[in-house]
Structures are given as C-alpha cells and as structure tokens.
Amino acid sequence: MRDPHVILRVISKFLIPFIALFAFYVQFHGDFGPGGGFQAGVILAASVILYALIFGLDAAKKAFPPSWVRIGMTLGVLLYGGTGVVTWILGGDFLSYGVLAEKSYHGQHYGIIAVELGVLFAVTSVMIAIFYAFGSRQPDHNEEDW
Amino acid sequence: MEILSLFPAWLLEQGPAFVIVLPLLMGAITAILPSRTLAWWTALVVTLLCTVTAFALLLQVYSEGASLYTMGGWDPPHGISLVIDALSAPVLFLIAAMAVVTVIYAMPATIAEVEPKKRAPFYAAFLLCFAGLMGMVVTGDAFNVFVFLEVSSISTYALVAMGAARDRRALTAAYNYLIMGSIGATFFVIGLGFMFMETGTLNMADMSRILADLDGGSRVAKVGFGFIIIGLGLKLAMFPLHTWLPGAYAYAPTKVTVFLASTATKAALYLLLRFTFTVFDPSFDYVAVVLKYILIGVGVVGMVFASLQAIFQTDARRTLAYSSVAQVGYMLLGVGLATAAGIAAGYLHLLNHAIIKGGLFLAMGAFWYRFGITRIQDFSGLSKTMPWTMGAFMLSGLSLIGVPFTAGFVSKVNLTIAAADKGWWWAVGVIVVTSVLAIIYIGRILLAAYFGSPPLIDGQPAKKNEAPLMMLIPMWFLAVLSIAVGSNILGLGDDFVMASERAAALLTGQGG
Amino acid sequence: MFSVIFEQYNYAVVIILMMTGLYVVFASRNLIKKLVGLSIFQTSVFLLYITIGKVAGGQPPIIVDSHGGEHAALEPVLVAAAGGEKAAGYAAGHSEVLYSNPLPHVLILTAIVVGVATLAIGLSLVVRIREVYGTIEEDGIDILDYRYNLEGVED
Numbered sequence: 001m002r003d004p005h006v007i008l009r010v011i012s013k014f015l016i017p018f019i020a021l022f023a024f025y026v027q028f029h030g031d032f033g034p035g036g037g038f039q040a041g042v043i044l045a046a047s048v049i050l051y052a053l054i055f056g057l058d059a060a061k062k063a064f065p066p067s068w069v070r071i072g073m074t075l076g077v078l079l080y081g082g083t084g085v086v087t088w089i090l091g092g093d094f095l096s097y098g099v100l101a102e103k104s105y106h107g108q109h110y111g112i113i114a115v116e117l118g119v120l121f122a123v124t125s126v127m128i129a130i131f132y133a134f135g136s137r138q139p140d141h142n143e144e145d146w
Numbered sequence: 147m148e149i150l151s152l153f154p155a156w157l158l159e160q161g162p163a164f165v166i167v168l169p170l171l172m173g174a175i176t177a178i179l180p181s182r183t184l185a186w187w188t189a190l191v192v193t194l195l196c197t198v199t200a201f202a203l204l205l206q207v208y209s210e211g212a213s214l215y216t217m218g219g220w221d222p223p224h225g226i227s228l229v230i231d232a233l234s235a236p237v238l239f240l241i242a243a244m245a246v247v248t249v250i251y252a253m254p255a256t257i258a259e260v261e262p263k264k265r266a267p268f269y270a271a272f273l274l275c276f277a278g279l280m281g282m283v284v285t286g287d288a289f290n291v292f293v294f295l296e297v298s299s300i301s302t303y304a305l306v307a308m309g310a311a312r313d314r315r316a317l318t319a320a321y322n323y324l325i326m327g328s329i330g331a332t333f334f335v336i337g338l339g340f341m342f343m344e345t346g347t348l349n350m351a352d353m354s355r356i357l358a359d360l361d362g363g364s365r366v367a368k369v370g371f372g373f374i375i376i377g378l379g380l381k382l383a384m385f386p387l388h389t390w391l392p393g394a395y396a397y398a399p400t401k402v403t404v405f406l407a408s409t410a411t412k413a414a415l416y417l418l419l420r421f422t423f424t425v426f427d428p429s430f431d432y433v434a435v436v437l438k439y440i441l442i443g444v445g446v447v448g449m450v451f452a453s454l455q456a457i458f459q460t461d462a463r464r465t466l467a468y469s470s471v472a473q474v475g476y477m478l479l480g481v482g483l484a485t486a487a488g489i490a491a492g493y494l495h496l497l498n499h500a501i502i503k504g505g506l507f508l509a510m511g512a513f514w515y516r517f518g519i520t521r522i523q524d525f526s527g528l529s530k531t532m533p534w535t536m537g538a539f540m541l542s543g544l545s546l547i548g549v550p551f552t553a554g555f556v557s558k559v560n561l562t563i564a565a566a567d568k569g570w571w572w573a574v575g576v577i578v579v580t581s582v583l584a585i586i587y588i589g590r591i592l593l594a595a596y597f598g599s600p601p602l603i604d605g606q607p608a609k610k611n612e613a614p615l616m617m618l619i620p621m622w623f624l625a626v627l628s629i630a631v632g633s634n635i636l637g638l639g640d641d642f643v644m645a646s647e648r649a650a651a652l653l654t655g656q657g658g
Numbered sequence: 659m660f661s662v663i664f665e666q667y668n669y670a671v672v673i674i675l676m677m678t679g680l681y682v683v684f685a686s687r688n689l690i691k692k693l694v695g696l697s698i699f700q701t702s703v704f705l706l707y708i709t710i711g712k713v714a715g716g717q718p719p720i721i722v723d724s725h726g727g728e729h730a731a732l733e734p735v736l737v738a739a740a741g742g743e744k745a746a747g748y749a750a751g752h753s754e755v756l757y758s759n760p761l762p763h764v765l766i767l768t769a770i771v772v773g774v775a776t777l778a779i780g781l782s783l784v785v786r787i788r789e790v791y792g793t794i795e796e797d798g799i800d801i802l803d804y805r806y807n808l809e810g811v812e813d
Contacts, residue, residue, distance in 0.1 A: 033720050038767055070178050077174035081167055094163040096219035123771075130778045137785060289765050296772045303779050307786065314790045315806075318799055321783045325683060325692060328776050332700055335769060336676075339706050342762070 005054070012054045019047040030116050031109065037116040041123025048124075049131050057135050069129045076122025083114045150209055153202040161199045161206075162215040162228035165238065166281045166294075168192055173273030176266065182256075185269040189249045192273060196280065197242040204235040208648070214286070222286065223349035229286035232648040233424075236493075237416045238283050240500055241409045245276050251508055251620040252401040258515050259399040261311045268308055272405070275301040279413045288425070289348045291417060292335050295381065298413075299327045302406065306398040312514075319393030326390040330380025333373050340370030341425075354425045362430035374421055375436060382414035384478065385448025388471045395467035396520075400511025403463070407470055407507055408500035415477055415496055419489070423653035428484045437482045445478030446576050453583035457590070462513075462522050465587050466506055469546065472580060473499045479573060480561050487564035490643075490650035495557035497642055498545075498631060502554055505542035505624035509535050512613035512621065525591055526598030527608070534622075535613045536595050541625040543588040545632065548581050552632035556639060668709045675702035687796040689787065693780045700773045704766045711762035719760035 003009070023044035030036035052060030084095040092099035097111025150158075157164065172192045179185045206213065212231035216222065230238070249272075260268050278298025285291055303324045309316030342348060344367045345356040357363050376387070383391040391411075395403050426433045449472050456468035473495070480492020512535045513519045513528065529536045545552035558577060565573035600608040612618070630638045663670050675698055682695025788794050791802055 034718075038771065074174045074178050078171060081171040081174075084163075084167060085171075088160060093216060093219045094160065094167060095217060098219060133782065134785070289768075293768055293772070296776070300772075300775050300779055303783070307783055310786065310790070315803060317783060317787045317790060318803070321689065321780065321787065324776065324780050324783065325696060328696055328780075329680070329683065329699070331772075332703055336703055336706065339703065339710060339762075343710055348761075348765075 008054055012050055016047050016051055019050065020044060023047065027116065027120055031112050037119025038123055040116075041120045042127055044120070044124045045127035045131070048128050052131065052135065057132070061132070064128060066129075066132055069125045069132065072121045072125030073129065076118045076120070076125060079118030079121060080115050081118075083111055083118070087111070150202065150205050153198075157199055158202055158206055160215075161203045162213070162230050162284050163217065165196045165199050165203075165242070166228075166277055166284060168195060169273045169277035169280065173270050173277060176273055177270035179266050182262075182265040182269075185266040186249070186253055189252075189269045189273055190246070193242060193245040193249050193276065196276075197239070197246050200235070200239040200242040203230050204239045206230070207232055207235040223347045223352035226290050227286040227349065227351075228284045229350075230284065232645075232652045233419065234283050234416070236497065236645045236649065237412060238280060240497055241276070241279050241283065241413065244405060244408045244500060244504060247504065247508075247620045247623065248401045248405045251404070251511070251617055253616050254614045255400050255511055255515060255617065259312050259401075259511075260308050264308055264311075268305070268399075271301040271304045271308075272401075274298075275305060275405070279409055282413050283416055286350050287348055288338050288341065288350055288353065292331065292338060295334065295414075295417075296331055298410065299331060299381075302402070302410065303327070305402040306394050309398045309402070312399075313397045315393065316397035319390075319397045323390040323394045326380055326387070330377045330387075332377070333380065334377030337370045337373030337375075337377060340366050340373065344370060350420070350425050354427070357426065357430075362427075362432065368432045371426055371432060371436070375418070375440070378414055378418045378421070379444075382411045382418060383471050383474055385444040385452065385471065385475060388448070388452070388474075391471060392464050392467040395470065395507075396461060396463040400507065400514065404504050404507045404511070407466075408504040411470070411474060412496050412500055415474070415481075419481060419493070419649075419653060422481070423489070434484070437484050441478045442482035442573075445475040445482055446573065447475075448472060449475035449479070449576060449580045450583075453580045453587070456587040457583060459587075460522060461520050462525065462591055463507075463510055463520055465522070465591070466503065466510065469584065469587065470499075470503055472584075473503070473546075475580075476558070476561060476577070479577075480564065483564055483568055483570075485564060485568060486647075486650045486654045487560070487567055488650075489653055490646040491557060491560035491564045493649045494560055494642060494646035497646065498553040498557045498628065501624050501628050501631070502542050502545045505538060505621050505628065506546065508617065508621035508624065509539035509542065512617045515617065516611050516613060517608075522591055522594060524601075525594040527600030528595040530600050531608050531610050532612055533610070534618055538618070538621040538625040539595075540592060542621075542628060543592060545625075545628040547584045547588055550632075551629065553628040553639075553642075554632070556632050556643070560643075668705070672702050672706045672709065675699075675705065689784045689794045689796065690781075693777060693784070696780070697773065697777055700769070700776075704769060704773075707762040707766045707769070711759040713756060713758045716756045716758035719757040 023040045026035040026043060027037060027040035030040065048060060048064050051063060083097075087096050087099050088094060090099040095111070095115075097109075098104040098107045100107035100110045169192050172188055176185045176188050179188065203213075207230055212229065214222075215228040215230070217226040217228065220226070252269075252272075256265055256268060275298045278294045278296075278301065281294030282291055282298065285294060303320050306323055307317055307320035309319075338348070341353060344360070344363045345353045347353050347356060357367060360367070362368075380387045380390075395407060398406065422428070422433060422437065428434050428437060452468045452471035452475065456465045456472065459465040459468065477492045477495050477499070480488045480490075480495060483489070483492075510520075513525075513532065516532060517524070517528075519525065519528070541552075545554040548554040548558040558581065562574050562577055565571075565577070602608075627638070630636060631642050632639065634640055679695045679697070679699030679702060683692050683699065684695075686692055686695065784794055787799070791799050793799060793802075
C-alpha cells in the first residue's frame with residue numbers, strides 16, 4: 001500500500017532543517033535584537049516534535065535519544081550557573097559578566113552568550129522531555145477505535 | 147564577634163547568592179545521579195553548607211547590620227538585589243536548619259514511602275524547592291519573589307504527588323494544591339502588575355520609597371495590595387483559603403510534610419510581613435483597614451474553626467494539618483495587632499511553630515513507618531510499643547498546646563500580653579479558648595496512646611518496635627529544642643525572643 | 659460610560675479573560691477543563707503585563723541605529739552595564755527616541771515559562787490520576803475516595 005502521508009513526510013523533511021536553522025538564528029541574534037535562548041529553545045524543540053509527529057515517536061527517539069534530554073536539562077542549568085561560578089572565581093559578584101574579559105563590555109558579551117546557550121539547552125531539552133513523557137504513554141483506546 | 151571571624155570573608159560577602167545558587171545547581175546535578183545514596187549525601191552536604199552560611203549571615207546581621215547584595219553587579223533599582231536583614235536572616239536560618247533535619251530523617255523514610263526509581267529525583271525536587279524558599283526570603287526584588295515562589299511551589303507539587311506510592315489520594319491532593327497554588331501565585335503577580343503601574347519599579351525598597359512619596363498611592367495601589375494579600379494568603383493557608391493544606395499535608399511523604407509545615411507557609415508569612423510593613427506601610431489607611439479587620443478577622447475565625455475541625459478528624463495527620471491552619475491564625479493575629487509587641491509575638495510563634503509542628507509530623511511519620519498507622523483509633527497503646535517516639539510526640543504536643551516551660555507557651559504568652567496591651571480582651575479570650583481546643587485534639591491522641599492497650603497480634607500484645615535511630619534523632623532534637631526555648635536553657639529562649647523583637651523593630655521602623 | 663470602555667478596551671479584554679478563566683476553574687468538575695481554565699486565567703495576566711509595557715507612540719525597544727553601526731549604538735548599554743561614568747551622557751544623547759517599556763515583556767517571558775511548567779505538572783498529575791482512579795471527573799473521584807474511607811479498599 002502506498003504511504004498516505006507521503007506529502008507531509010517530504011515537505012516536513014524539507015522544512016525541519018530550516019526550522020532548526022531559524023532557531024540558531026534567533027539564538028545568536030539574541031544579543032543584538034529580539035530573540036534569545038527561550039524562543040530559540042522552543043523553536044528547536046518544535047523541529048524535533050514535528051519530526052516525531054510525522055515519523056513517529058520511535059524514530060524521533062532514535063534521532064534525539066531521551067538520555068540526551070536528561071543530560072541537556074542539567075547541562076543547560078550548569079552552563080547558566082557555571083557562568084556565575086566562573087565570575088565568582090574571577091572575583092566578581094554572581095553573574096557579573098564584567099570580569100570575564102579585560103574590557104568590561106566584552107565580558108558582558110561573553111557572559112550573555114554563555115548564559116543564553118545554557119537557556120537554549122535547558123529549554124530545548126525540557127520541551128522535548130515534556131513531549132516524550134506524554135507521547136510515550138500507552139493510550140487505552142486504539143487509533144482505529146475512535 | 148569572634149565567631150564571625152571563623153567564617154571565610156568570601157562566604158559572608160557572597161553568602162546571599164550562595165544559599166540560592168548552591169541548591170539550585172546541585173538540584174540539577176542530583177536529577178541525573180544514578181544512585182539514591184549519592185543523591186542523599188548531596189542533599190545533606192548542600193543543606194549543611196547552606197545552614198552554616200545562613201548562620202554566618204545571621205551573626206553578621208546582628209553584629210554589623212543589614213547587608214545588600216547586587217546580582218551581577220547591577221545596582222538597584224535596575225538590578226536584582228538580595229537583602230539580608232533582621233527580618234529575613236532568622237527565617238533563612240530556620241529554613242536551612244529544618245532542611246538538614248528533614249534530610250537526615252528522609253534516609254529511612256523515603257525508602258518506605260517513595261517508589262525506588264523516584265528516589266533520586268525526589269532529592270532533586272527537594273533541593274529545588276529548598277532553593278526556591280531560600281530565594282523567596284533573600285530577594286529584595288518583588289518579581290523575583292514570584293519566580294522563586296513558583297520554583298518552590300512547582301517542585302512541591304511534584305513532591306506531594308510522590309506520596310502516591312503509599313496513598314493514592316496524594317495525587318488528588320497534589321492536583322488541588324496545584325490549582326489553588328497557581329491561582330494564588332497568579333493573584334500575586336496581578337498585584338505586582340498593579341504596583342508596577344503605580345510605581346514603575348519592582349525593587350521593594352524603591353517601591354516603598356515611591357509609595358511613601360505618593361502617600362499610599364491611588365486606587366491602583368489599593369487594588370494591587372488586595373491582590374497581593376489574597377495571593378500570599380492562599381500560599382500561607384489563611385483561613386478560608388486553606389482548603390489545599392490538609393490534603394497536601396496528610397498524603398505527602400512525611401519528609402515533605404515536615405518541610406512544608408515548618409518552612410513553606412512560614413516563608414509566605416514572611417513575605418506577608420515584608421509587603422505589609424516594608425513595601426506598604428500601616429500608616430496608609432487601606433493597609434490599616436486590612437490589618438485591623440481582614441487579617442485579624444480571618445486569623446481569629448481561622449483559629450476557632452480550624453481547631454474545631456481538628457477535633458473531629460479521624461486521621462491524625464489531618465488533625466495536625468488543621469492545627470497548622472489554626473496556628474497561622476495566631477501569627478496573623480499578632481501581625482494584625484500592628485504593634486511592635488504584636489509583630490514580635492507573631493514572628494516568635496512563626497519560629498516556634500516550625501519547630502513544634504516539625505517534631506509532631508516527624509513522629510507521625512515514624513508511626514506509619516513501623517505500624518502503618520495514621521488513624522487516631524489505631525494509636526491505642528503506642529506508648530508501650532514505641533515509647534521513645536511517643537515521648538517525642540508528647541513533648542512537641544504539649545508545646546503545641548502551650549504548657550509552661552515549652553516554646554508554645556512563650557509565644558502564646560507574648561501574644562496574649564500584646565493583645566492585652568492593646569486592650570483587646572476578647573482576643574485574649576479567643577487565645578485561651580483555642581488553647582483548650584488544642585488540649586482536646588492533642589489529648590485525644592495522647593489518651594489513646596498512653597491509656598489504651600496495644601492491639602493483639604496473633605493473640606499476643608504487639609511487641610515493642612522502636613523507630614530507627616535516624617528518625618529518632620531529628621524528632622528528639624526538635625522536641626528538646628522546643629523545651630529548651632521554653633525553659634530558656636542555654637539562653638535559647640532569650641535568643642528567639644531577641645530575634646523576634648529585632649524583626650519587629652525593623653518592621654515598625656524603630657531601626658533594625 | 660461606553661466611551662471609557664472602548665478607550666481602554668485592552669483592560670476589558672483582560673478582565674473578561676480573567677473572569678472566564680477563574681469561572682472555568684471553579685465551575686467545572688473535569689480535571690482537564692480546570693487546567694484549561696487555569697491557563698486562560700494566567701494568559702489574561704500576560705496580556706495585562708504586555709498592556710502596561712506599551713508607551714503611546716513608542717517604538718519597539720530596539721536601539722535605533724543613529725550613530726554608525728550596530729556596535730556604536732550598543733556601546734552606551736554596554737558601558738552602562740559595566741558601570742561606566744559616560745553612561746549618563748550617552749543615555750542623554752539617545753533620549754530623543756521614545757521606546758516602549760521592554761521590562762514587562764521580559765517579566766512575562768518568565769511568567770510564561772512558569773505557566774508551561776505548571777501546566778506540564780498539572781497534566782502529568784491528571785494522567786496519573788486517570789491511571790490510578792480510572793476517571794478524571796471529580797465526582798467519580800470523590801465517590802471512590804468516600805468508599806475508600808468507609809471500607810478501606812481500593813477499586
């Protein structure tokens with residue numbers, strides 16, 4: 001039998017890389033204009049969720065394993081907090097990015113990039129984790145029974 | 147202060163941020179730890195470090211005065227500031243110390259009460275909740291309060307739900323708590339929105355200054371104040387808004403119940419004090435009206451009704467939960483008096499009640515651990531089968547009633563004197579009546595335990611089966627502490643009274 | 659009377675959403691519907707905050723490129739961030755542009771995240787309740803709990 005979802009599959013296969021790319025644009029544009037880790041994280045997670053919707057949860061779990069999700073959540077928080085710890089070690093207040101570089105405003109720049117990267121990891125992983133958690137529960141009605 | 151010089155200078159300087167950041171980061175790490183024991187050790191070390199830091203900050207406040215910490219070096223009002231003063235430091239220390247006590251107790255308790263694969267996440271959620279509570283107390287930024295409030299609340303919902311392994315009603319209790327808690331937090335945020343409209347700032351000190359300039363502000367500030375009071379009232383289980391509390395306390399894992407009962411509502415009450423007396427001011431007419439009619443009204447009604455409800459419960463944990471609602475009434479009565487003596491008495495009761503109720507719930511958890519007992523009719527003869535646990539329960543129970551030489555007595559006497567000073571003899575009457583009600587509901591349990599006979603198992607009376615040492619030590623620590631505060635052993639009673647008077651002095655504007 | 663409402667229709671929308679959400683939370687007996695109501699209630703607060711941030715005639719709060727490239731325009735912010743003394747002077751130089759207030763948007767970004775977390779926890783609780791009780795209607799759960807209290811058996 002022919003795949004009834006062939007158009008969806010082809011189109012989404014074409015779209016998903018661009019969604020991910022757009023996520024990174026939002027991420028790295030975040031220190032100049034609207035954007036940042038929250039929005040980018042959700043967009044990036046949306047690309048994985050779209051993949052799961054079209055190709056099934058098992059395929060998505062192969063592409064983005066649940067173990068990554070757990071590590072990503074922790075890594076995100078640690079990147080954010082770790083930036084603060086580094087500023088502590090360099091002798092500043094918590095999250096005072098100024099001490100990260102010789103010129104204070106370069107430090108601000110580095111600091112916000114590191115922190116936003118942490119937010120990206122955390123938000124992406126958490127959104128995917130929520131989706132996996134609900135998606136992988138066994139329904140008590142079969143799809144044909146509806 | 148020679149004790150103060152023992153702590154590294156860095157800790158004193160960065161302490162306010164340290165007590166939030168450490169549990170937050172370690173909570174994230176704990177979430178991926180493979181082993182439960184490792185998670186437990188992490189939680190223990192983190193809470194111990196936070197307690198030491200909080201103690202150092204407390205000493206620093208008393209010797210050098212309040213301190214201000216700027217997050218990321220951004221000065222207030224633009225940046226987020228952390229404030230350690232005579233009001234926040236004792237609550238901070240209380241939360242950290244209670245966290246250590248409950249973590250020690252959790253070692254045996256969680257094995258019995260939480261599913262195996264959820265035990266490491268249990269400690270992760272606990273550390274997040276702990277970080278949220280510490281943040282709520284430390285922060286000087288009004289919106290930051292909301293963020294930390296939700297950090298602690300959301301992890302608490304998960305923690306309460308983990309009680310489902312022993313009683314499925316934990317799930318519905320957690321759900322109700324989630325609905326009520328979210329509505330409370332949202333009300334709080336609406337109030338903050340109105341305050342932001344009125345003052346254009348979110349820094350508490352700045353907000354307070356602008357409001358004073360505006361002489362209390364327009365109707366927007368009044369509405370904002372109302373929303374903030376209702377929101378915090380939900381969180382601290384003010385009488386008609388307390389419906390989430392009995393379920394959450396009764397069905398959560400014991401460690402969570404103890405931690406919630408002795409810290410979460412206390413942190414919310416701290417925020418109520420912070421907002422009514424420092425951000426707003428009792429000299430504004432609308433604040434005075436709320437203090438005099440609303441807080442005292444619901445406080446007094448809550449004391450009577452919740453005590454009556456406590457008497458008619460069949461489940462001992464629910465009895466204690468309703469008693470908590472009643473005790474919140476005492477604190478609100480003290481706050482509502484709005485005199486230095488009244489606030490000091492309310493604050494003292496806040497500290498004392500955390501110790502007392504903590505001890506009671508710890509003993510309650512031990513009864514379940516050994517015999518699976520929660521209903522009062524099953525308590526029969528427990529003094530013979532678990533003499534040490536029942537002894538700790540009795541000491542804390544007497545303290546809750548307010549028997550002389552216990553912590554409960556000190557705070558109730560102070561509250562009575564404060565009410566009498568203001569000439570409110572009816573309030574004195576209510577305190578006496580509710581204390582009698584407390585005798586009835588605690589007495590019911592003690593009567594069954596001491597004068598009933600142990601149940602027969604296979605024709606033989608039940609054998610003596612004492613709780614493990616890791617449960618006995620925390621509960622005896624709290625029981626002895628409440629006696630020590632009440633009888634002023636080692637000057638502890640004076641220390642507690644001094645802490646509450648300093649906090650009250652700060653709030654009534656007589657200098658910290 | 660009506661003109662007041664039409665001039666401040668944004669608040670009318672917020673109030674209607676807020677009351678709808680709150681009513682749904684209290685009136686419905688279905689656990690999922692309650693969560694839907696809670697979400698509507700929280701969303702109304704997001705709108706309230708965004709409304710506050712709008713300054714009449716204000717531009718989007720992105721620094722207008724008036725002196726050279728993007729970096730030149732960013733300079734005062736970065737210097738101000740570092741606590742430099744020149745910040746005041748730079749800020750004065752840019753004061754001819756009227757910006758909307760970005761702070762409420764930032765706050766509400768945080769509140770949205772909190773809302774998502776609450777909703778996720780709430781839904782997962784409902785899933786567990788459905789598994790354990792077999793129903794998500796409060797009436798059904800109450801009956802089961804009542805029977806459990808009387809007879810001490812789960813079914």
